[in-house]
Amino acid sequence: MCYLGKSALCPVMVVTAALALAVTANAQPVSPTRADVEGIKLATDMFKQLIEINTTDSVGSTTVAAEAMAKRLRDAGFPAEDVVVMGPNPRKGNMIARLHGTGAHKPVLLIGHLDVVEARRSDWTTDPFQFIEKDGYYYGRGTQDMKDGDAIMMATLIRMKQEGYKPDRDIILALTADEEGGAFNGVDWLVKNHRDLVDAEFVLNHDGGGVVAENDKLLGFTVDATEKLYADYQLSSLNPGGHSSMPTADNAIYHLADALGRLEHYTFPFELNAVTRAELAGLAKTYPPEKAALVKASLNDPPDPQAIARLSADDPILNSTMRTTCVATRLAAGHANNALPQTATANVNCRIFPGHSREEIRQELVKIVADPKVTVGYVQLDGSIAPSAPNEQQLPPVALREDVMKPLREVSAEFWPGMPVVPNMAIGASDSRYAYAAGMPAFGIQGVALDNNDIRAHGKDERLPLQSFETGVQFYYRYLKALTSEK
Numbered sequence: 358m359c360y361l362g363k364s365a366l367c368p369v370m371v372v373t374a375a376l377a378l379a380v381t382a383n384a385q386p387v388s389p390t391r392a393d394v395e396g397i398k399l400a401t402d403m404f405k406q407l408i409e410i411n412t413t414d415s416v417g418s419t420t421v422a423a424e425a426m427a428k429r430l431r432d433a434g435f436p437a438e439d440v441v442v443m444g445p446n447p448r449k450g451n452m453i454a455r456l457h458g459t460g461a462h463k464p465v466l467l468i469g470h471l472d473v474v475e476a477r478r479s480d481w482t483t484d485p486f487q488f489i490e491k492d493g494y495y496y497g498r499g500t501q502d503m504k505d506g507d508a509i510m511m512a513t514l515i516r517m518k519q520e521g522y523k524p525d526r527d528i529i530l531a532l533t534a535d536e537e538g539g540a541f542n543g544v545d546w547l548v549k550n551h552r553d554l555v556d557a558e559f560v561l562n563h564d565g566g567g568v569v570a571e572n573d574k575l576l577g578f579t580v581d582a583t584e585k586l587y588a589d590y591q592l593s594s595l596n597p598g599g600h601s602s603m604p605t606a607d608n609a610i611y612h613l614a615d616a617l618g619r620l621e622h623y624t625f626p627f628e629l630n631a632v633t634r635a636e637l638a639g640l641a642k643t644y645p646p647e648k649a650a651l652v653k654a655s656l657n658d659p660p661d662p663q664a665i666a667r668l669s670a671d672d673p674i675l676n677s678t679m680r681t682t683c684v685a686t687r688l689a690a691g692h693a694n695n696a697l698p699q700t701a702t703a704n705v706n707c708r709i710f711p712g713h714s715r716e717e718i719r720q721e722l723v724k725i726v727a728d729p730k731v732t733v734g735y736v737q738l739d740g741s742i743a744p745s746a747p748n749e750q751q752l753p754p755v756a757l758r759e760d761v762m763k764p765l766r767e768v769s770a771e772f773w774p775g776m777p778v779v780p781n782m783a784i785g786a787s788d789s790r791y792a793y794a795a796g797m798p799a800f801g802i803q804g805v806a807l808d809n810n811d812i813r814a815h816g817k818d819e820r821l822p823l824q825s826f827e828t829g830v831q832f833y834y835r836y837l838k839a840l841t842s843e844k
Contacts, residue, residue, distance in 0.1 A: 387771050392516065393831050400512035400830045403429060405488040407504040408497035412472045419471040419534040419543070420450030426511055426532055427452050433515040443551065444541065449534040451543040453554045456514055458524035458841065465841065466529045466557035466797065468544055468788055469507045469564055470536030473499040474815045482818050493823055500821040502814035505829065506563030506803055507532055513834045524841035531555055536564070536788050540739050544788040548795040559758065560792040563833075565783050565801020568773065568825075569640070570808040576643045578769045579781035580762070581801025583632050583754035585681075586709035587786035588746065589736035590719055591702055592616055592685075592726065598692075598699035607730075609701040610690045616726040617685050617703060623725045625681040627665050628710050629656070632754045632782045633678055639779030648672075655679070674809055677784040681718060683707040704736065708784060711753070715746035752790065754780075755798040764839035765802065772804065772832055804832030 389397070406425060411417035423442045430440045435454060444450040452471075458464075476485035476498040483489045485498035499505075510530055517524070533543025547555045565581035594609040594616075629637075634656060641652040652675075654664035669676040676682070683705050690701035709718050715735065722733045735746035757780060766778050781801070783789075789799035806825045813819040 387831060387835075389827075389831060392520075393834075396512050396516050396834060397827050397830045399515060400508045401826070403511050404495070404500075404505060404508035404826070407471070407507055408488040408495075408499055409486055411486050412499075413475050414472060414535065414537070414539040415475060417472070418448045418450070420444060420448055422471045423450040423452035423532060426507070427454070429511060430454050430515065430518075434518050441554070444534060444543065445546055446541065449539070449541040449543070451531060451533040451547060453547065453551075454514065454530045455554075456517060456524065456528040456530075458526045458528065459843070460526070461843065462526040463558035464527035464529050464556070466531060466555055466560045466792070467510050467837075468531050468533065468560055468562050468792065468799075469503055469510055470534070470543070470788060471504070471507060471532050472534055472537050472539065473502070473504070474537050476819075480817050485819070490823065494820040495823055495826065496818060496820045498819055500819050501807065501812070502537075502819070503564045505805060505821055505826055509803070509805075509826075509830050509833050510563055512830055513837055516834060517838070522838070524838075525843045526558070526841055528837070528841060529555060529557060533788065542788065542791065544791040548791055552795070557797055559761065560789065560797050560799035561761075561837075562787055562789045562792075562799050562801045563803045564787045565789065565803070566781055567801075567803045568776075568806035570806050571644075572810065573808065574643070575773055575776050575806065577640050578765075578773065578776055578778045578804075579636065579801075580757065580765065580778065581783045581787070581789065581799075582757060582780040583630070583711055584751070584783035584786050584789060584801075585677075585711065586713070586715065586751040588707045588709060588715040588718060590683075590705045590707065590722055590746075591734045591736055591742050592705055592722075592731055593734065593742075594701045594728075594731045596697065596699055596730075598697040601695045601697055604697065609698040609730075612728055612730045613688075613690065613701040613703055616728055616731045619727060620683060620685065620705065620722070620725055624669070625683070625710075625721075627655075627660060627662075627679050628681075628712070629660075629679070630711060630754070630782070632780045636678070636779050636781050637675075639777045642777060672809075674784065674812075677708065678782060681707060681710045681713060682784075683718070683722065708786065709751070711751040711782070714748045714750050716748045719746045752793050754782075755793065755800065757800075758798070761800055761802075761840065764836060768832065768836045768839055769804070771835070772828065802836070803829060804836065805829035 410422045412419045427440045440454045442450045483496045489496040535542045566579045569576045594612040596609040641649045651664040654661035686706045687704040691698040734742040792799040
């Protein structure tokens with residue numbers, strides 16, 4: 358779920374901490390120190406290394422990436438016993454490392470996933486598994502989601518180790534498998550099988566939150582305090598089929614197409630919770646006047662339906678922030694060119710607003726489809742289809758701890774003066790849910806700026822502005838140090 362763009366092989370080109378995006382005309386960038394420049398170079402080297410390791414579920418290996426990062430840490434002076442790679446099978450390795458502190462407080466756990474979404478070379482302008490720097494951007498699968506964050510966290514820990522820094526608590530880093538899919542989610546597996554290695558007072562997830570921009574204007578620094586619930590459903594239509602020379606209206610593809618058409622034109626109800634209300638109210642302060650007025654009208658009691666409709670039509674991010682969304686993502690049908698289809702299926706991916714269960718949304722899909730010849734099943738983790746879905750709901754939002762938020766406000770103000778820090782509901786889903794369910798509250802925090810008009814995570818030609826990456830490196834080091842320094 359992290360969004361942004363980056364650069365690549367620059368020997369450390371113009372390392373300017375200033376973003377190309379500016380929140381105000383008088384915003385003053387943080388000048389990079391020599392140590393910052395070295396940290397950015399190290400982070401960029403690891404960023405390139407990670408992008409060029411294929412970690413897709415189909416043919417890739419997170420173990421290769423985990424071992425590569427483990428070697429980096431050992432070479433930087435981490436004892437072998439403080440860096441381990443483990444997983445449920447040879448391809449799904451996770452790396453866990455620990456920087457020892459004074460023990461004044463319980464540890465903090467940093468998490469980031471190593472796996473990436475599938476990418477076809479034929480779809481891309483560049484090779485998705487080559488780190489390409491072009492026109493001020495870094496291109497490659499994982500530049501936005503989220504190998505940038507993995508490299509930033511790695512560079513931060515290595516810099517702290519080499520400085521001899523002693524935090525007021527242990528800092529644990531877990532780089533894990535299968536956040537994007539697959540049956541071996543690393544955070545879940547570690548919590549259930551090796552809790553001692555990752556047990557912490559709270560969690561910082563680099564795969565969430567961040568610096569939000571729109572049309573080259575910075576809007577706010579968001580902190581993920583809750584997220585939507587992920588679910589896949591399979592819509593299926595079955596038919597005896599037959600010879601294609603005798604077509605009928607009772608066609609599995611036609612039934613499925615009609616069902617998807619009804620889904621396309623269905624809008625789930627508008628909803629707000631405490632986090633999204635605060636998020637929208639905070640961001641409205643930096644929106645252009647017309648958009649700000651629409652947001653404020655949506656926050657009224659009762660909300661203005663026309664304002665909601667305008668925002669939903671014009672801004673897909675706000676649309677997803679205000680409701681559950683479901684969309685068809687894959688189709689399959691037929692078995693021969695000269696035969697009527699016997700089976701037609703579609704995967705429908707839903708991001709469910711907190712407060713609703715997967716089964717509740719499955720039943721809603723049945724009503725939307727409104728066709729007894731189209732069934733709606735739930736896609737389980739192993740890919741099998743169940744007739745019903747789990748009933749549990751998303752966990753409630755985490756409380757925004759002042760010991761996490763105070764240094765965040767202070768450090769973000771150094772980089773982006775005047776920019777509000779606001780709680781956020783992630784419109785996707787992340788590994789935070791596994792940590793939170795295990796009793797470790799998780800916060801999505803990172804300092805890489807991404808424009809809402811250039812979100813390419815999971816898509817073609819994924820990219821990240823190099824200046825955003827460089828600033829993100831500087832920010833994270835300063836923030837983590839402020840968070841873990843003796844008070």
